[in-house]
Amino acid sequence: MRNILFLFIILVSGFVNAQSPIQHITKNYFRSHPFDGKFSSFILNLQNDPLFTVETYNRRTDTTFFYLSGIYKNFNPFRYQPAELRLVLAEEQHIHLDSLQTLDTIMNLQLMGITNDGKTFQQQVEKEFRRFHNNESHRFSRHSTIPYEKDGAQIAAIEHYFIFPFTVAPVTIAWGPISETNQYTFTITIRFKVKQNIADLIIAPDDTLF
Numbered sequence: 001m002r003n004i005l006f007l008f009i010i011l012v013s014g015f016v017n018a019q020s021p022i023q024h025i026t027k028n029y030f031r032s033h034p035f036d037g038k039f040s041s042f043i044l045n046l047q048n049d050p051l052f053t054v055e056t057y058n059r060r061t062d063t064t065f066f067y068l069s070g071i072y073k074n075f076n077p078f079r080y081q082p083a084e085l086r087l088v089l090a091e092e093q094h095i096h097l098d099s100l101q102t103l104d105t106i107m108n109l110q111l112m113g114i115t116n117d118g119k120t121f122q123q124q125v126e127k128e129f130r131r132f133h134n135n136e137s138h139r140f141s142r143h144s145t146i147p148y149e150k151d152g153a154q155i156a157a158i159e160h161y162f163i164f165p166f167t168v169a170p171v172t173i174a175w176g177p178i179s180e181t182n183q184y185t186f187t188i189t190i191r192f193k194v195k196q197n198i199a200d201l202i203i204a205p206d207d208t209l210f
Contacts, residue, residue: 021139021163022170022190029077029111029188034199042199043068043089051075052087065091065105078186079131080124082113097167098205106168106202109190117182125186126157129175132188133159140171148176168202 026033031052032045046052046068053071060066072085088110096102113128115121137143141164148156156176160169172189192199 021136021161024139025136025171025188026190030109031072031075033190034107034109034192034194038197039194039199040197046070046087046089060091065093066107067091076113077111078113078128080113080115080121080128080186082185083116083183084112084114086110086112086114088112094168094202096204096206100205102205104193104202107192107194107199109192110187112185112187114178114183114185117177117184121184122155122177125175125184128186129157129159129173132173132186136171137161163201165207166201167204167207170201 023035026035031049032042034042036042047054047057051072051074053073054068055071056067056069058064058067066089068087068089070087072087076082076085078085088108090108090110091105092108094104094106096104113125115124133143137159140161143159143161146158146160147154148158156174158172158174161171161173162169168191170191172191174187174189175185177184191202193202194200
């Protein structure tokens with residue numbers, strides 16, 4: 001019994017430490033986030049936030065996933081001034097990269113600092129991307145970059161951040177143009193799994209936790 005309790009303490013401590021990089025990011029960039037308490041309380045906080053206007057709110061049904069989108073006013077965690085600060089919370093189907101390609105359902109929490117179009121705004125979102133990486137990358141066990149180029153020049157980039165031993169990146173940042181409008185955006189995405197009304201890290205079938 002003592003050995004079982006000791007193992008439980010180690011595992012709990014590991015999960016708390018694993019979430020700390022995410023908590024640092026949510027504290028600095030989000031007015032409210034799902035890791036503070038119950039997921040349902042997080043949704044209520046968004047709905048009752050005087051600085052946040054919910055534009056779309058679709059509850060999950062038998063045929064559709066959960067989706068919430070809205071705009072912040074008088075709130076900006078970035079070093080540049082976006083024309084629009086949008087928050088999106090979207091549920092989606094996720095296919096794990098295991099041998100069975102296991103299907104899962106996860107949540108994506110995205111904060112998007114959308115600018116107008118133009119070279120100056122491209123430089124602003126790219127600079128915010130680099131600033132985030134310089135300040136936060138050391139908190140994660142590893143990270144990977146996906147650059148996008150056109151005519152020999154970089155026009156966008158994505159950075160995934162991982163926490164050992166999880167194989168699904170809980171945090172992703174990106175900068176680049178929005179193809180429909182030619183505006184630019186810096187976007188932070190937090191991925192998590194909701195279990196019994198609690199937000200938790202995503203565990204893939206091949207992840208070995210102990």
